[in-house]
Amino acid sequence: MNSSAVTKTAPQRALLHALGLTPEEMDRPLIGIVSSQNDVVPGHMNLDKIVEAVKLGVAMNGGTPLVFPAIAVCDGLAMGHQGMKYSLVTRELIADSTEAMALAHAFDALVMVPNCDKNVPGLLMAASRLNIPTIFVSGGPMLAGKVDGEKISFSSVSEAAAAFRAGTMTEEKLLEYENNACPTCGSCSGMYTANSMNCLTEVLGMGLRGNGTIPAVYSKRIQLAKRAGMQIMELLKRDIRPRDIMTEDAFTNALTLDMALGCSTNSMLHLPAIAHECGVALDVDIANEISARTPNLCHLAPAGHTYIEELDQAGGIYAVMNEIDQLGLLKTDLITCTGKTVKENIAGCFNKNTEVIRPARNPYSPTGGIAVLKGNLAPDSCVVKRSAVSPAMLKHEGPAKVFDCEEDALRAIHSGQIIAGDVVVIRYEGPKGGPGMREMLNPTSAIMGCGLGEKVALVTDGRFSGATRGAAIGHVSPEAAVGGNIALIQDGDIIRIDIMANEIHFNVTDEELNQRRANWKPREPKITSGYLSRYSAMVTSGNRGAILELPRLY
Structure with a gap:
């Protein structure tokens, strides 16, 4: 032994x-x-x-x-x-x-x-x-928690907070969500x-x-x-x-x-x-x-x-x-x-509730809950939880509203700068660029809470919480910090998303992309501690265990 x-x-x-x-x-x-x-x-x-x-x-x-x-x-x-x-x-x-x-x-x-x-x-x-x-x-x-007889969870509070900010929920109702979501x-x-x-x-x-x-x-x-x-x-x-x-x-x-x-x-x-x-x-x-x-x-x-x-x-x-x-x-x-x-x-472990587990012959959809998309916006790949996207957002086309961090995007959403049809792009939030690849639950919750869940998409080189729903497309690779195409997107570029076809593109020619790339300058990641500094270096060097060492996706 x-x-x-x-x-x-x-x-x-x-x-x-x-x-x-x-x-x-x-x-x-x-x-x-x-x-x-x-x-x-x-x-x-x-x-x-x-x-x-x-x-x-x-x-x-x-x-x-x-x-x-x-x-x-x-x-x-x-x-x-x-x-x-x-x-x-x-x-x-x-x-x-x-x-x-x-x-x-x-x-x-x-x-x-x-x-x-x-x-x-x-x-x-x-x-x-x-x-x-x-x-x-x-x-x-x-x-699960309960409010008004309906089951809720942690993400319900995030969306309720956004609804309160948007003026569509009272402070008393928000407090009820806060007190009952995590029992x-x-x-x-x-x-x-x-x-x-x-x-x-x-x-x-x-x-x-x-x-x-x-x-x-x-x-x-x-x-x-x-x-x-x-x-x-x-x-x-x-x-x-x-x-x-x-x-x-x-x-x-x-x-x-x-x-x-x-x-x-x-x-x-x-x-x-x-x-x-x-x-x-x-x-x-x-x-x-x-x-x-x-x-x-x-x-x-x-x-x-x-x-x-x-x-x-x-x-x-x-x-x-x-x-x-x-x-x-x-x-x-x-x-x-x-x-x-x-x-x-x-053997013998059968489905006891066909409303919770649909029979294989009667699924929610004939294809699985996650999709990997590719295109000139994400040449390697990006990921979306397809099962949490409404049918209305499986295809979406709209102008990019570009932000270089989560905080800037949140301010824009809360102030009403994001409108129906937009595609919110949050970049420099990847493993190296963040550093640390933050989750973007707050921006997606804000979009849902403002009533834009079936009208606005979000694309990021950060990642999404499992609590996220809507047309939230994350893990864009290569990330902005290493010169991925997401770093080259400009406000107003038209982004086309087709989740069922596994595609994501923006309407810029190869010649224009090359011009933008020639003018692009790397940004220094915002390092907040010695460990994150070492982690960023580890991601860059491909050290064992580092996320970017893995094939195709972080």
């Missing part, structure tokens, strides 16, 4: 005695439990209970559990100020620090306990890199990034059934944690490792379910990064190919009016997988953390 390096020599055993470990515990496998618990993030405030349940499960099945921490940023709390520059970069910090702790202390296996946006992919990257037996158990989703602990209740990644962890085979959908406040979540603790010992006995589970076919399954569920566009950042650590080249160009054959079966908030708790009641992720398997679109002979194959896992 790996742990023999610290349990079989007297100096190291002396330190283990200092921890209060008994000789019997030292003779058992050492299982690292990576706890993302903190008192800052609503999705993580309950993880101490999950961790205690995991520890019990490990001990019940013959292991010695030892807990160490991982950081986690709340994207909602970080939104709209310099904190958002730090969100995406924490993914690399989490992966690197977990790798360091696991190798420095010679753990035999790991149980990852994440919940929120960058925390889940960061730990999946670490698991891939370390490749020792590992299982995941998340903290679970928040229950429990857990990751925000819609199919936002955290829940997308927790659900896709289940699809990848790294989490047990219910990992992505059992609400945080349900006792079933504690039971799930105990089972995960017990199951890691089985994975260790059988020597089943992350790269045995997360194969190329497993990532194809994840992209397929991504399309069926209508997950966050951030999954297009995270899945390639995780695959990269597994030695799998996941080119996002394959997303459109998979989308073309995969029906969209779920319209969870913000795309619709159902929430993760209802997906759980309808049969959860395995029920969606079963629907998709009826079309022959899944690889089902793959081993998973259950010790069984995908086929064995989903």
Whole structure:
């Protein structure tokens, strides 16, 4: 066992005695439990209970559990100020620090306990890199809130705040949204990034059934944690490792379910990064190919009016997988953390509510929930959550209103400078240019709150929250900071978007583009700390783990 390096020599055993470990515990496998618990993030405030349940499960099945921490940023709390520059970069910090702790202390296996946006992919990257037996158990989703008998979530408050600014909502009603949108602990209740990644962890085979959908406040979540603790010992006995589970076919399954569920566009950042650590080249160009054959079966908030708790009641992720398997679109002979194959896992897991999970024969749309667009505005690629775009905005043409940061765009939206037909362009918000690739939830929420959701599109080299809805097109590559064509757009240029055709263009000739490029000067990114400065350099140099190293898309 790996742990023999610290349990079989007297100096190291002396330190283990200092921890209060008994000789019997030292003779058992050492299982690292990576706890993302903190008192800052609503999705993580309950993880101490999950961790205690995991520890019990490990001990019940013959292991010695030892807990160490991982950081986690709340994207909602970080939104709209310099904190958002730090969100995406924490993914690399989490992966690197977990790798360091696991190798420095010679753990035999790991149980990852994440919940929120960058925390889940960061730990999946670490698991891939370390490749020792590992299982995941998340903290679970928040229950939806209610106002006037209708379910709401965090993004509802963002849109309500914009409506209040626009004069279409009273302060009293805004306060009602504020007080009722987030009623429990857990990751925000819609199919936002955290829940997308927790659900896709289940699809990848790294989490047990219910990992992505059992609400945080349900006792079933504690039971799930105990089972995960017990199951890691089985994975260790059988020597089943992350790269045995997360194969190329497993990532194809994840992209397929991504399309069926209508997950966050951030999954297009995270899945390639995780695959990269597994030695799998996941080119996002394959997303459109998979989308073309995969029906969209779920319209969870913000795309619709159902929430993760209802997906759980309808049969959860395995029920969606079963629907998709009826079309022959899944690889089902793959081993998973259950010790069984995908086929064995989903057998008998049927759809219990066809309003929440549409049958494969009656989907919301015959194609998937995410689309990758290309054109002279985004020569490499850009991404849109197609399932959250109204039919009226699947095609849009209008003049560009160009801004070099999120704050300038927000001021223009709130002051009424953005009108029906416009295309808001926010640039220099990419990985290098931001730096840090901020989420643009505030601008899209402002557009929705001002009643322009079916009249105005937004294009950015930043990224979008899973809470975003509307014609919000992000991850434009190459980004403005490295001279991508988005840096050359001028106010009034006509932008043409055709989501169903996977195209995005602006009406400038190649000759005019060349002239603009000759006059373009790089901008210095607004560095706000030593770490962000190093991160910007890492992105530029293509360091291991850096977003821009990944094929085709950040």
